[in-house]
Amino acid sequence: MKAIFVNLRTWRKTPKKCFDKGFTLIELLVVVSLIGVLSAIAIPQYSHHRERGFDLIAKHSLRVTAVAEEAYYVEHGEYIDCNESNCSALLPNLDPIPSGVQLNITTNADDFIGTASHIKGSGEVYRW
Template sequence: MKKVSRTSKKGFTLVELLVVIGIIGLLAAIILPKFTGYTQKAIQKEATTQARTIYTYLSSHYAEKGSYPSAAASGGSNDGLIAAAGVTAKTDDTLHVTAYNDATGEFTFTLGRGGKTYQVAYDANGKLTETPPAS
């Protein structure tokens, strides 16, 4: 039987493990707040993409028929534009079109997710305005 001395044991000491755990914790503390910001930006971009889909629908309708669709023709409410444009909600999302003007094609689109509301508006010239949720 081979005799093992104390100095030849392999492994990590408790101090080394605690240092590594501390470094991982520090990195997590730095990265997680940034990740939250990236998540909010991604949701805002998703709202913008959905609003662009509605804008494209309205523009093509205008190009084909010479006028924007009325709310009545879109299911009786402004939110009917969402379905007409083919925009679908993810689970627990709320989608609304507010302030739709069927004479000019201006509208405001809101996406609600996680208790926050992301808003995108298009004016009569097709200019986009994004309004992120208040922090």
């Protein structure tokens, strides 16, 4: 009889212990709301940094193309018109332009004007 009484005591305590091991609904709501606030702060910063990185790629491509144009002018005595698709073929010292960069070089008798932007960037057009 004593063994049955001991089993009944532990049986009554078992469900209560199970409920003590979890989180309450309020605690879960607080954690979810904190995650939401932190992600609302972090996601715009992340997208801004990505746009800035793509803009730097466009700036770098424009700078490298301008240097290649100057080298071409020193050798041939003239500048050459090109865009992102044919600049690397026309200018011998130029590596291929990265994908997504919109580059345009227009020339006149003594000078050239270069513009560059990136499709995934901020939309700003850089000029040389």
